Amino acid sequence: MLKGKKILLAVTGSIAAYKTASLTRLLIKAGAEVQIVMTDAATKFITPLTLSTLSKRSVYSSVTSEEGWNNHVELGLWADAMLVAPATANTLAAMANGFCNNMVLATYLSSRCPVFFAPAMDLDMFTHPATLANIDKLKSYGNILIDAEEGELASGLVGKGRMAEPEHIVEALELHFMQQGPQPLKGLKAILTSGPTVEAIDPVRYITNHSTGKMGTAIADTLAKLGAEVTLISGPVKVKPKHPAVKIIDVKSAQEMYEAAISAFPQAHIAVLAAAVADYTPENVACEKIKKKDGDPMRIDLCRTKDIAQELGKIKTEQQCMVGFALETQNFRKNASKKLEKKNFDFIVLNSLRDKGAGFGHDTNKVTFIDRQLEIEEHELKSKLEVAEDIAAKICKMLQKKAENAQELTAQL
Structure with missing residues (x-):
């Protein structure tokens, strides 16, 4: 279902960013083209070089670089789907309220494709009313939640807040594209x-x-x-x-x-x-x-x-x-x-x-x-x-x- 699809993967500053290496490989294996953008904080958890090697594309973490302007508008138009994973509490709040102070947010605001977001944060942060309100606001915009999963968190607490496993994220994307297109068998x-x-x-x-x-x-x-x-x-x-x-x-x-x-x-x-x-x-x-029985065939x-x-x-x-x-x-x-x-x-x-x-x-x-x-x-x-x-x-x-x-x-x- 992902063969030939253009996936814009936005990585933000969470410990769960390490999972994006596996996520990128799974998307590539499924036949997708993957372009990665990162926040500056995300580069502290996993290097752009790692993700560039896996995606076989340059990774952008700033709107400008030595090469010039990294065209976030063009990226937003290029993608069949944008995926923000992991999506930190800070990024969710910024997306929900239209802030635009980094490459990920600028690209998000320029995207015309479906946008998926996979939250990742500690238990109390995830269950805070402000975070839940931001998630609801993003969903009201038409963005698609890939819900956090339960388990042991970086703080040592156990509960909901883990970023969905890479396999589950890929399944969510596959399901989305599976439901698109003509339906000649509808009603049968x-x-x-x-x-x-x-x-x-x-x-x-x-x-x-x-x-x-x-x-x-x-x-x-x-x-x-x-x-x-x-x-x-x-x-x-x-x-x-x-x-x-x-x-x-x-x-x-x-x-x-x-x-x-x-x-x-x-x-x-x-x-x-x-x-x-x-x-x-x-x-x-x-x-x-x-x-x-010894010696007897069955x-x-x-x-x-x-x-x-x-x-x-x-x-x-x-x-x-x-x-x-x-x-x-x-x-x-x-x-x-x-x-x-x-x-x-x-x-x-x-x-x-x-x-x-x-x-x-x-x-x-x-x-x-x-x-x-x-x-x-x-x-x-x-x-x-x-x-x-x-x-x-x-x-x-x-x-x-x-x-x-x-x-x-x-x-x-």
Whole structure:
């Protein structure tokens, strides 16, 4: 979400300024361009040289320098977002009341972009009525608060006042940009299955797979960004969607995932089945831990789980768009094409474990789309977020085509 975005990072004089080194690296890693301005006090906590090296840009701490005028007006117009982090009590008061006696404040008053601020100060300073009033005033101007977090403070007190962690600040910026732009799926409902399922053998052991849910989470965030009301039915995963409009239903077993999907599907316009659902589950689950016996093999009788995609395909309407995934190790396209017909998918996303950087656990994927007309779209290795955007674009085209076909049918009748 931050790729190509211009972020103006304003650093002020707090001990939390040391965190801006990590923050800068995270922003750069996310693909953003970062320009840094500092107050003179901030340079006492972290050097401009450090931040210049990390951002690969000159850092400005004064309106004038040996090179001449550092154009704060130009910087304010350049940025897609300005981020004041850390924002001290003094800086908050100055911003709230229009003071302009340093580079940060001059740039703030010249900015036309959204301005985020992440307070950092001691507990009593943060909770003082004057500080809270300044925060409220800044919010009333349309500035966006990235709230302070609780924990141990520089004074030794424990409470609220710590600057938000760099990862949380980046997430706040990502969320902002995620909610911008066109929303072609606004008003539509989408369900999505993601992650692995866990099939219990006994209270201790279970059968599962290597799915991390990264691909499904990326799709959920992307569909929500485009305006869809998304319900994510997820097996046990660590990665969670960032978009607040994504409703999460946590499940464990294939049966639980089936029940959640079959309940939500009739109201959905879009269904993306990205979960790695177990094909088999133990026929009998032991109530107590199964004890091992020396020399004896352990045998578990398995039975088939419900084929979620196939069951949904039976009740799918012409106006619903259903997308499946196929992870194959051989006869890739032949097997994927069979699934299209058998499970009534509109298109299928094929990936192979043989492709380097694709499959479970990676942040990248290499996929091929095959639709009902057996048209094939091959995509190069991309980040999973970029793959999710490709999938969402294909869904939008499919829905548009379905709408046009419905209009033609209505006209004929």
